[in-house]
Amino acid sequence: MLETLTHVTLALSRHVRQLQSEGIAVPREVEELTAFLVHLARIRHVPPAVAVKNGSxxxxxxxxxxxxxxxxxxxxxxxxxxxxxxxxxxxxxxxxxxxxxxxxxxxxxxxxxxxxxxxxx
Incomplete structure (x- = not known):
C-alpha cells in the first residue's frame, strides 16, 4: 500500500509540474489532491528504527x-x-x-x- 501511494504521488506530482511548465492550467482540485497525497506520503514513512529493532x-x-x-x-x-x-x-x-x-x-x-x-x- 505504501509503495502504491508513493508511486501515485510521484506520478501525479510530475504530471502537475509538466502541465505547469507547459503553461497549461491545472484544476484546483488536482493541485489539492496532489498536495494531500504528498502530505500522506510524508506521514506514512517507515517505522522508526528503534521500533523495528525491538520488534514492536x-x-x-x-x-x-x-x-x-x-x-x-x-x-x-x-x-x-x-x-x-x-x-x-x-x-x-x-x-x-x-x-x-x-x-x-x-x-x-x-x-x-x-x-x-x-x-x-
Whole structure:
C-alpha cells in the first residue's frame, strides 16, 4: 500500500509540474489532491528504527508514528474523543506530554486494546 501511494504521488506530482511548465492550467482540485497525497506520503514513512529493532510491530492500518493526537487515538480505537478523555481520567489509558501537547503512544493504545481482550477471557 505504501509503495502504491508513493508511486501515485510521484506520478501525479510530475504530471502537475509538466502541465505547469507547459503553461497549461491545472484544476484546483488536482493541485489539492496532489498536495494531500504528498502530505500522506510524508506521514506514512517507515517505522522508526528503534521500533523495528525491538520488534514492536503494530497493525499496518496504524500510522507509522510513535505518537498520535487525542483525535487520532479516538479514531484508531473507534471511540469518541470524550471516551478517550474518560479513559485517561480513569487511569485506563496513559497519555504523555510533549512540551504542552497531550499525545498517546501507539504502544499504549495497543496495550489497552490487548488488555480488553484479556479482561474478556
Amino acid at each position: 510491530h503494530h497493525d499496518p492500518n496504524v500510522p507509522d508514528r510513535m505518537l498520535v493526537t487525542k483525535h487520532e487515538a479516538a479514531h484508531l480505537l473507534g471511540v469518541s474523543v470524550r471516551t478517550v478523555e474518560r479513559l485517561v481520567a480513569a487511569g485506563r489509558l496513559q497519555q504523555v506530554q510533549v512540551e504542552r501537547l497531550a499525545r498517546f503512544r501507539i504502544g499504549d493504545l495497543e496495550a489497552y486494546v490487548h488488555g480488553l481482550a484479556e479482561a474478556a477471557n
